[in-house]
Amino acid sequence: MSxxxxxxxxxxxxxxxxxxxxxxxxxICGAVSVGAGMPEWGAIGMSLIIFAGASQLVATQLMAEHAxxxxxILTGLVINMRMFMxxxxxxxxxxxxxxxxxxxxxxxxxDQAYAISVARYGEPGSEVINKPLYYLGTAVTMWTCFxxxxxxxxxxxxxxxxxWNLDFAIPLxxxxxxxxxxxxxxxxxxxxxxxxxxxxANPLPYNLGLMVGAVSGIAAGYVMERRQSDG
Amino acid sequence: xxxxTTYWPVVLALGIGTFLIRFSFILIMDKLTLPDxxxxxxxxxxxxxxxxxxxxxVFLHGSSVISFEGWERAVAAFIxxxxxxxTKNVLATISVxxxxxxxxxxxx
Numbered sequence: 001m002s003x004x005x006x007x008x009x010x011x012x013x014x015x016x017x018x019x020x021x022x023x024x025x026x027x028i029c030g031a032v033s034v035g036a037g038m039p040e041w042g043a044i045g046m047s048l049i050i051f052a053g054a055s056q057l058v059a060t061q062l063m064a065e066h067a068x069x070x071x072x073i074l075t076g077l078v079i080n081m082r083m084f085m086x087x088x089x090x091x092x093x094x095x096x097x098x099x100x101x102x103x104x105x106x107x108x109x110x111d112q113a114y115a116i117s118v119a120r121y122g123e124p125g126s127e128v129i130n131k132p133l134y135y136l137g138t139a140v141t142m143w144t145c146f147x148x149x150x151x152x153x154x155x156x157x158x159x160x161x162x163x164w165n166l167d168f169a170i171p172l173x174x175x176x177x178x179x180x181x182x183x184x185x186x187x188x189x190x191x192x193x194x195x196x197x198x199x200x201a202n203p204l205p206y207n208l209g210l211m212v213g214a215v216s217g218i219a220a221g222y223v224m225e226r227r228q229s230d231g
Numbered sequence: 232x233x234x235x236t237t238y239w240p241v242v243l244a245l246g247i248g249t250f251l252i253r254f255s256f257i258l259i260m261d262k263l264t265l266p267d268x269x270x271x272x273x274x275x276x277x278x279x280x281x282x283x284x285x286x287x288x289v290f291l292h293g294s295s296v297i298s299f300e301g302w303e304r305a306v307a308a309f310i311x312x313x314x315x316x317x318t319k320n321v322l323a324t325i326s327v328x329x330x331x332x333x334x335x336x337x338x339x
Contacts, residue, residue, distance in 0.1 A: 017321035037232035049246035054284075059245060063233045069240055076245045082280045083252045089273045091260030099258060106254035111284070115277050168304060168332055169325060171288040172311050176324035178281040179315035190275040191282040198283035202291055210283050217279030222272045 007130045011137025015116045019145040021173030022112065024166035026149030029053045031157020036064040040154040047150035051107065051143065053170075055079040058207065071206075078206045082214060086114040093121055093131040105132060108139035110146075115177040186228065190221025303335035 026047065033043035033056070046056050055076035062072045086109055094102055117135040120126060153160075160166065182188050194217025201209035265273075289308040311328030318324070 017325070020322065020325045033233075038235070038238070042233075042235065042238055046242055049242050050249055051246075052249050055245060055249065059241060060233065063237060063241060066234065069237050069244075072237070072241050073244045073248070076241075077248045077252070080249045080252055082284075083249070084255055085273075085276045085280060087253055088256040088260075088265070088269075089276050091256040092265075094257055095261055102257050103250075103254060106257050107250055109253040111281065115281065118277060163336075165332070165336070168288075168307070169329060171285045171308060172325045172328040173321070174281045174285045174288075175308060175311045175328070176315050176321040178278055178285065179312055179324075180319045181277045181281075187275060187278045191278040194279035195282040195286035199286045199290060202287050209287065210280075213283035213286075214276075214280040217283060218272050218275045221275035221279065222268070225271065 004130055004133055007133045008137040010129075011117070011120075011134040011139075012141050014120065015112060015138040015141050018112045018116070018173050018177070019141065021169040021176075022142060022145050023149040024169045025053050026146040027153030027157060027160065028167055029056050029146075030150040030153025030155075031160065032057055032153075033060050034154050034157060036060050040151075043154040044147070044151055047147050050076070051146070052076075052080050052083075052110075053146065075206045078208060079210065081211055082111075083109055085214070085218075086111075089118060090114065090135070093117075093135070097132060101132070105135060105139065108136070108143050110139065110142045112173065112177070113139040113142050115181065119177070119181060186221045186225040189224045190217040193217045193220035303332055303339070306335060307332035 029047055030040075030043045033046060034040060038046075038060070046060075047053075050056050050059075058079060059072050059076045062075060067075075087106065090105075090109070094105060097105075113135060116138045117131075120129075120134060121131060178191065182191050194213045196213075197216040198209050198213025201212045203209070204212065285308070289304050307328050310331050311324050314320075314327045315324040
């Protein structure tokens with residue numbers, strides 16, 4: 001029992017530095033929604049129900065521009081399609097659990113909780129830890145941080161000077177997670193190809209550039225690994 | 232300004248849709264074995280997806296047109312990559328990146 005508790009808190013500890021990037025992001029989500037004319041409860045409800053900041057920002061932007069509901073919903077879903085990949089990647093570690101518990105873990109899935117947990121699962125000693133509980137520690141930390149900071153942003157966001165550009169903290173948290181994850185030549189190749197393709201594919205509609213870049217990177221890494229192992 | 236009559240349809244559809252995306256493989260994996268090739272691809276997901284999020288945010292930051300304005304983001308991100316590589320420390324990476332970014336902005 002205490003073993004489980006310490007596994008949960010190991011996840012909490014490992015992910016807590018990332019709150020530094022997620023807290024400003026949550027505040028921005030809250031502030032932007034209120035700035036676009038939503039009541040505070042609307043901003044907070046979005047973060048609780050959707051719980052995926054990037055898609056919320058884009059949806060708010062499109063709603064403010066009076067885009068059709070179909071465009072708003074589809075664009076948001078395309079941005080979140082990367083989580084199909086996270087779901088596939090985490091699934092083997094959550095095998096055999098009951099579906100309700102799986103549903104809770106799924107609702108809490110974020111870029112950060114995924115990246116930190118998968119990094120831990122790849123390290124020595126991971127066979128003996130309770131993997132879902134470790135993930136739960138990372139995920140609950142992100143959930144609390146994001147939603148508390150959305151509330152703060154919704155009520156106090158107008159006080160943050162825009163020239164602080166706190167949105168830059170989010171790519172920085174991704175850099176902090178991705179650089180240690182690039183351990184060999186195939187994964188470096190995957191990252192470089194994904195970045196280049198995402199850059200040039202950026203003008204694609206519905207933010208499809210992200211998916212095109214990610215899929216190209218995965219394919220590139222896989223092909224290079226196969227060529228290496230085939231000699 | 233957001234028209235609040237669209238709020239609930241959008242938030243519920245996006246919320247449920249996003250949940251189903253997150254739930255998909257986590258729910259069905261017990262009954263399904265992935266082909267070996269897919270298994271070998273899974274390992275490249277973090278590096279690929281995160282880099283595809285980082286690069287447009289750093290070089291294009293939100294604009295949908297390709298342009299290189301805001302070079303201080305690129306410089307700060309490059310230094311953050313070096314810090315992450317040398318220290319593997321999340322806190323140091325975010326703090327140094329933000330401080331370099333603010334420093335460069337103050338200089339301009």
